[in-house]
Amino acid sequence: MIELRHISRFFQVGGETVHALDDVNITIESGEYIAVMGPSGSGKSTMLNILGLLDRPTAGTYLLDGTNTTDLDANAQARVRGEKVGFIFQTFHLVPRLTALENVELPMVLASRPGAERRARARELLTGVGLADRMDHRPDQLSGGQRQRVAIARAMIMQPALLLADEPTGNLDSASGKEVLDVLEKLNVAGLTLVVVTHDPLVGARARRRINMRDGKVLEDVRR
Amino acid sequence: MKAGDLLAFATQSLLRARMRSSMMLLAMAIGVAAVVMLTALGEGARRYVTGEFSALGTNLVVVFPGRTETGGINPGVLGGDTPRDLTIADAESLLRLPTVADAAPIIVGQATLSVGRLERDTTLMGGTRSIFAVRRWGVRQGEMLPAIRWDQTASVCVIGANLARELFPHTSAVGQWLRVGERRFRVIGIIGSEGRSLGFDVQELILVPVATAEAIYNRTSLFRILVQARSADEMQRTRTDIVETLKARHQGVEDVTVVTQDALLSTFNAIFTVLTLALGAIATISLLVAGVLVMNVMLVAVSQRTAEIGLMKALGARPGQITRLFLMEAVLLALFGSLIGVTVGELVTWAARKTLPFDAVAPTWAVVFGIVVAIACGLIFGILPARRAARLDPVLALAGKV
Numbered sequence: 001m002i003e004l005r006h007i008s009r010f011f012q013v014g015g016e017t018v019h020a021l022d023d024v025n026i027t028i029e030s031g032e033y034i035a036v037m038g039p040s041g042s043g044k045s046t047m048l049n050i051l052g053l054l055d056r057p058t059a060g061t062y063l064l065d066g067t068n069t070t071d072l073d074a075n076a077q078a079r080v081r082g083e084k085v086g087f088i089f090q091t092f093h094l095v096p097r098l099t100a101l102e103n104v105e106l107p108m109v110l111a112s113r114p115g116a117e118r119r120a121r122a123r124e125l126l127t128g129v130g131l132a133d134r135m136d137h138r139p140d141q142l143s144g145g146q147r148q149r150v151a152i153a154r155a156m157i158m159q160p161a162l163l164l165a166d167e168p169t170g171n172l173d174s175a176s177g178k179e180v181l182d183v184l185e186k187l188n189v190a191g192l193t194l195v196v197v198t199h200d201p202l203v204g205a206r207a208r209r210r211i212n213m214r215d216g217k218v219l220e221d222v223r224r
Numbered sequence: 225m226k227a228g229d230l231l232a233f234a235t236q237s238l239l240r241a242r243m244r245s246s247m248m249l250l251a252m253a254i255g256v257a258a259v260v261m262l263t264a265l266g267e268g269a270r271r272y273v274t275g276e277f278s279a280l281g282t283n284l285v286v287v288f289p290g291r292t293e294t295g296g297i298n299p300g301v302l303g304g305d306t307p308r309d310l311t312i313a314d315a316e317s318l319l320r321l322p323t324v325a326d327a328a329p330i331i332v333g334q335a336t337l338s339v340g341r342l343e344r345d346t347t348l349m350g351g352t353r354s355i356f357a358v359r360r361w362g363v364r365q366g367e368m369l370p371a372i373r374w375d376q377t378a379s380v381c382v383i384g385a386n387l388a389r390e391l392f393p394h395t396s397a398v399g400q401w402l403r404v405g406e407r408r409f410r411v412i413g414i415i416g417s418e419g420r421s422l423g424f425d426v427q428e429l430i431l432v433p434v435a436t437a438e439a440i441y442n443r444t445s446l447f448r449i450l451v452q453a454r455s456a457d458e459m460q461r462t463r464t465d466i467v468e469t470l471k472a473r474h475q476g477v478e479d480v481t482v483v484t485q486d487a488l489l490s491t492f493n494a495i496f497t498v499l500t501l502a503l504g505a506i507a508t509i510s511l512l513v514a515g516v517l518v519m520n521v522m523l524v525a526v527s528q529r530t531a532e533i534g535l536m537k538a539l540g541a542r543p544g545q546i547t548r549l550f551l552m553e554a555v556l557l558a559l560f561g562s563l564i565g566v567t568v569g570e571l572v573t574w575a576a577r578k579t580l581p582f583d584a585v586a587p588t589w590a591v592v593f594g595i596v597v598a599i600a601c602g603l604i605f606g607i608l609p610a611r612r613a614a615r616l617d618p619v620l621a622l623a624g625k626v
Contacts, residue, residue: 045623049619052538054537054538054618054619054622055619074542074543075542075543075544078537078540078541078542078543079540079542081537081538081540082539082540082541083540087538087539089622093531093534093535093538093622095532095535096240097236097237097239097240098236106536106539107539107540109225109226109229109233110225110536110539110540110541110545111540112225112226112229114226115229154539158540
């Protein structure tokens with residue numbers, strides 16, 4: 001469902017060109033569980049951003065479900081992003097002044113969906129991640145693991161086909177981290193394509209496919 | 225985004241950043257309050273002057289000696305003619321016109337009054353009984369000037385209440401005698417409280433028969449002739465009649481200026497309306513400054529909310545949606561700021577009306593104008609920050625590197 005063909009991403013920093021990604025070729029089938037690993041500067045976050053249509057490649061083609069996304073304008077990219085991709089971040093990125101429920105509803109608010117439908121679905125998802133009794137709490141009233149679970153519910157509310165997680169357990173203790181990964185894996189089993197960027201080998205070991213990167217290139221691509 | 229959601233989201237953002245929002249609200253409020261208060265000031269001045277003027281009398285036409293061209297030069301001077309005096313006989317001739325209801329010739333000068341050892345400098349007016357009707361003055365004690373012929377002298381006077389009180393502190397002034405220079409006058413009346421006149425306080429006035437004033441000042445030229453026209457609809461015709469009559473009496477030279485009260489009134493109206501507009505324009509400058517402040521504070525806000533903006537983009541927000549969000553915040557600030565400003569401005573002008581003899585009322589057009597300009601400023605000055613937010617790179621924003 002995803003094809004990266006000769007994807008390169010170059011940045012101008014100072015007077016030099018940084019090769020964040022250099023001629024990357026990857027195919028991802030629907031329902032896969034992938035861990036992208038590598039040291040700092042290897043390009044793993046850049047690849048995640050390109051997969052999530054947050055960034056445009058300097059060269060190459062990105063096909064998502066058959067659509068060539070490289071030719072889409074900002075508005076079209078935003079629409080595809082909203083409908084097909086869910087994001088989880090290391091620092092959660094919940095809106096502090098909104099409750100858990102309101103945070104989860106956000107993607108549907110942006111898509112102009114009616115209030116009743118939004119609230120019903122948000123409640124359902126929050127219950128699904130085990131936060132039925134915390135729906136009206138604000139992020140500062142939730143633990144790290146709970147916040148990440150709210151973020152997962154938010155990422156899922158538009159029923160995306162692809163979930164991109166950037167160091168999802170990076171700010172969590174091992175117990176909460178395990179809880180979060182359990183939720184993600186349950187979603188993967190139900191058919192969601194899951195791509196997790198991580199530097200933690202224990203997290204990486206849980207995935208069924210590991211892509212190791214260094215200096216913008218794919219070092220190895222191993223399936224268990 | 226649905227309109228209701230947009231509104232709710234923007235309102236929540238503003239409520240969350242209380243300090244920033246209060247600052248911007250304050251700026252807008254001050255700007256609009258300034259518009260309201262300054263235009264109220266101008267409007268109050270206008271009402272005061274036109275009110276005073278309307279109180280001078282109805283259907284009033286004033287005849288001035290000398291012709292004033294709009295260029296300011298009297299053509300008579302160039303031609304070697306001196307303007308002829310306006311005389312009592314001229315005034316009498318006007319009484320015969322069908323469009324004239326009444327006329328009052330006046331002479332004005334300074335005089336020193338004395339009663340025993342008390343002395344007082346004041347304005348002396350030589351007039352006739354008809355001036356009471358034409359100027360709508362009453363008497364609070366005694367009588368008006370006697371119904372004598374206008375060219376007849378008499379040693380009687382009517383004085384204003386302040387003069388009466390000062391010169392005759394222990395007795396009623398009516399029936400008493402006072403001195404003007406060498407001449408003695410008997411006080412026969414005190415001018416009533418309705419007496420008002422633009423330029424001098426009637427309660428400080430002494431009124432004597434016009435012929436007597438001519439003798440005092442040794443001149444036969446009148447200061448003015450006040451004419452009451454028969455009907456308000458025929459003011460222009462009255463004016464023309466007067467001009468023609470006096471021209472004929474002055475050897476065919478038009479050496480008088482005849483002004484109708486409503487022409488003067490409308491001139492004053494126009495002048496003060498321009499004044500109010502000018503004040504409004506000045507106040508608008510403060511609104512523009514408020515707009516600049518809002519823009520600056522919003523730019524700061526955008527730079528502090530980059531993570532949130534990046535997140536919204538990651539969740540699928542289109543650049544246009546981000547722009548609309550920030551613009552909505554700016555508009556809400558402008559709207560509430562202007563409502564607060566209008567309230568404060570109206571309260572202050574209300575207090576001014578209660579404590580001062582000044583009918584300061586902000587005209588409706590000014591209030592509407594203030595609100596509209598405030599919202600326009602919010603929109604215009606909000607565009608720059610809004611677009612900056614929309615163009616933010618989500619990758620950098622989320623990584624906290626912006």
